[in-house]
Amino acid sequence: MDPVINHQPPSPATAETAIECRELTKKFGDFIAVDRISFRVQRCEIFGFLGANGAGKTTAMRMLCGLSYPSSGHATVAGFDVYRQQEKIKQHIGYMSQKFSLYDDLTPLENIKFFGGVYGVAEKEIRERSHDLVRSLGLDREANKLVGGLPLGWKQKLAFAVALFHRPRIVFLDEPTGGVDPVTRRQFWDMIYEAAEKGVTIFVTTHYMDESEYCNRVTIMVDGKIEALDTPANLKHRFACDNMDEVFYRLARTARRSDS
Amino acid sequence: MKQLFVFIRKEFYHVFRDRRTLLILFGLPLVQILLFGYALTSEVKNIALVVTNASNDVLGQQLTNQLQASAFFKVQEQQLSPTEIERAFKKGHIKAALIIPSGFGSDFIKARHATLQVLTDGSEPNISKTVLQYVTAIVQDFQRAQQPATSVAFTITPELRMLYNEEGNGSINYVPGVLALILMIVCTALTSVAVVREKETGTMEILLVSPFKPVMVLVAKAIPFLILSLVNFAFILLLAVYILNVPIAGSLFLLFMITLLFIATSLSFGLLISNATNSQQVALLISMMGLMLPTIIFTGFIFPLENMPLPFQWISNLVPAKWYYAAVKSVMLKGLGFAYVWKEMGILCVMTILLLTITVNRFKIRFT
Numbered sequence: 001m002d003p004v005i006n007h008q009p010p011s012p013a014t015a016e017t018a019i020e021c022r023e024l025t026k027k028f029g030d031f032i033a034v035d036r037i038s039f040r041v042q043r044c045e046i047f048g049f050l051g052a053n054g055a056g057k058t059t060a061m062r063m064l065c066g067l068s069y070p071s072s073g074h075a076t077v078a079g080f081d082v083y084r085q086q087e088k089i090k091q092h093i094g095y096m097s098q099k100f101s102l103y104d105d106l107t108p109l110e111n112i113k114f115f116g117g118v119y120g121v122a123e124k125e126i127r128e129r130s131h132d133l134v135r136s137l138g139l140d141r142e143a144n145k146l147v148g149g150l151p152l153g154w155k156q157k158l159a160f161a162v163a164l165f166h167r168p169r170i171v172f173l174d175e176p177t178g179g180v181d182p183v184t185r186r187q188f189w190d191m192i193y194e195a196a197e198k199g200v201t202i203f204v205t206t207h208y209m210d211e212s213e214y215c216n217r218v219t220i221m222v223d224g225k226i227e228a229l230d231t232p233a234n235l236k237h238r239f240a241c242d243n244m245d246e247v248f249y250r251l252a253r254t255a256r257r258s259d260s
Numbered sequence: 261m262k263q264l265f266v267f268i269r270k271e272f273y274h275v276f277r278d279r280r281t282l283l284i285l286f287g288l289p290l291v292q293i294l295l296f297g298y299a300l301t302s303e304v305k306n307i308a309l310v311v312t313n314a315s316n317d318v319l320g321q322q323l324t325n326q327l328q329a330s331a332f333f334k335v336q337e338q339q340l341s342p343t344e345i346e347r348a349f350k351k352g353h354i355k356a357a358l359i360i361p362s363g364f365g366s367d368f369i370k371a372r373h374a375t376l377q378v379l380t381d382g383s384e385p386n387i388s389k390t391v392l393q394y395v396t397a398i399v400q401d402f403q404r405a406q407q408p409a410t411s412v413a414f415t416i417t418p419e420l421r422m423l424y425n426e427e428g429n430g431s432i433n434y435v436p437g438v439l440a441l442i443l444m445i446v447c448t449a450l451t452s453v454a455v456v457r458e459k460e461t462g463t464m465e466i467l468l469v470s471p472f473k474p475v476m477v478l479v480a481k482a483i484p485f486l487i488l489s490l491v492n493f494a495f496i497l498l499l500a501v502y503i504l505n506v507p508i509a510g511s512l513f514l515l516f517m518i519t520l521l522f523i524a525t526s527l528s529f530g531l532l533i534s535n536a537t538n539s540q541q542v543a544l545l546i547s548m549m550g551l552m553l554p555t556i557i558f559t560g561f562i563f564p565l566e567n568m569p570l571p572f573q574w575i576s577n578l579v580p581a582k583w584y585y586a587a588v589k590s591v592m593l594k595g596l597g598f599a600y601v602w603k604e605m606g607i608l609c610v611m612t613i614l615l616l617t618i619t620v621n622r623f624k625i626r627f628t
Contacts, residue, residue, distance in 0.1 A: 065469050066469065067465065067468055067469060087471060090469060090470060090471045091471045093469065095465070095466060095469040095470075096466075097462050097465050097466065098462075099461065099462030099465075100461075100462065101461070101462045101463050101465065101466045102463070103270070103273075103274075103461075103463060104461070105273065105274060105277045105278065106270065106273055110270070110273060113266070114266060114267075114269075114270045115466070115470070117262065117263060117265075117266030117267075118263055118266060118267065118467065118470050118471075118472045119470055119471060119472075120262075120263060120471060123262070146277075172469075
């Protein structure tokens with residue numbers, strides 16, 4: 001079941017770099033959550049970040065988003081340094097966490113207006129685009145009802161749309177489809193492809209191996225290290241597996257850490 | 261600046277869409293003012309007093325009438341035996357008894373000395389003391405009226421005045437107390453819960469990833485409650501003046517400034533709590549137990565601080581509400597000026613700066 005839009009990533013030679021990490025490390029005391037990871041994400045790429053719970057995915061993502069400082073190593077996001085230019089980074093990224101992250105006691109429109117405002121989108125633009133957005137999500141009738149009453153799938157789609165509203169260059173999605181039914185998940189991935197087509201780089205962590213097949217390239221993290229990084233097709237070929245599930249299992253079973 | 265405005269508007273949505281917050285915000289002051297003003301009054305009125313008059317003479321009857329005329333007592337005239345009186349006390353039908361012995365009038369006139377027995381229910385010491393004072397005062401008045409002025413050679417009459425509260429209005433010192441309590445609840449509990457809720461729902465992360473400055477999140481959370489607290493302040497003052505007839509003797513502006521300062525202290529407290537916790541329940545528990553209780557106990561508006569053991573008096577110095585209460589009392593009830601409250605204001609200032617410094621520093625450490 002391939003998504004409707006077949007997204008072609010740019011060829012590596014010509015592509016701009018969206019995210020680059022070199023030896024990026026995060027330690028909490030003696031515990032090395034992220035261990036010298038290096039990778040490069042191209043503009044417009046859908047970059048999957050896989051790993052068991054506790055493998056260090058979220059920690060790595062938090063460093064890239066400017067939520068925490070790396071212990072060592074280098075990284076740039078949208079061309080800005082994660083140590084010194086966090087504020088610049090924040091202006092060019094969108095973020096959607098694994099928890100549903102809109103306000104339940106606000107309407108979809110109010111949520112869009114709030115986050116748009118916080119990201120500094122001009123008021124006129126918010127007014128013009130928010131109604132279109134609500135309509136394109138099929139939320140016309142719910143536009144003035146509180147978000148808390150919407151089904152989870154719709155909430156997640158809305159949250160994604162909100163994360164993209166200020167037109168970020170890169171959007172970080174931390175397990176965006178957790179707990180969402182398969183149909184909505186498909187629709188969600190359609191939205192991801194659509195965004196990538198428009199030039200947004202997608203950095204996504206996920207638990208669902210079928211979703212990893214939708215990514216242009218996939219990273220598999222085990223115990224804080226990157227164990228594999230390639231296109232899903234190449235990974236399957238290399239490990240002689242039929243699907244990503246097997247690839248993941250083969251790599252992840254060596255893990256010594258597991259999340260509580 | 262525009263971002264801040266957007267944020268504050270969102271905070272108001274939260275407040276006005278949450279029935280519980282609204283109830284705390286506007287229901288609580290109303291209930292507390294009415295409770296403290298009417299129900300929890302320390303004034304003693306309408307005490308059930310039984311008068312057993314065994315004298316059957318004019319003098320005894322006159323004394324009884326005088327007691328009846330007083331608003332303090334609900335007098336029942338009954339000829340009861342000592343055992344019957346005791347039974348009435350035990351059943352709680354009466355709080356006090358006055359026994360006029362036989363020959364009361366003749367003793368007074370002929371022997372120039374008469375006795376009365378006053379019994380009170382000592383299981384309620386405060387009421388008992390008040391009853392004894394009232395009865396003594398009425399009897400003395402009565403005695404003075406019976407004697408021709410010339411017959412008394414020397415008398416000392418204490419002229420009594422309750423300064424700043426001439427009518428003995430019992431609700432007068434509750435108003436500053438309720439003010440302190442309500443502002444503490446609104447600013448500390450509601451603010452801390454409002455911040456922690458964002459952590460619980462995960463929206464805090466989104467805000468921290470946004471270009472919105474983390475410290476501004478605190479500012480944006482505090483401003484709506486600052487505004488609502490000032491509305492509350494006006495509301496309580498209106499209730500106090502028009503319903504409880506508590507006058508505002510001093511400068512309204514000074515009162516406003518002191519309140520603004522106390523609100524700042526309480527908000528800083530709320531923000532500090534919200535930094536230290538990650539769940540709404542814990543935040544609420546800390547605000548309620550950690551601040552409400554000390555506010556009630558150590559402010560002095562219910563339990564006099566002067567009677568507490570010294571260590572407790574020292575502890576009370578750490579409670580912001582104590583200083584606020586003292587300052588409001590000075591300005592509102594005594595009509596004093598800045599010269600008399602600068603110390604309290606200074607202490608609140610220092611507390612606020614201290615709390616804010618800790619809060620802002622901790623907030624940075626946590627999230628970057």
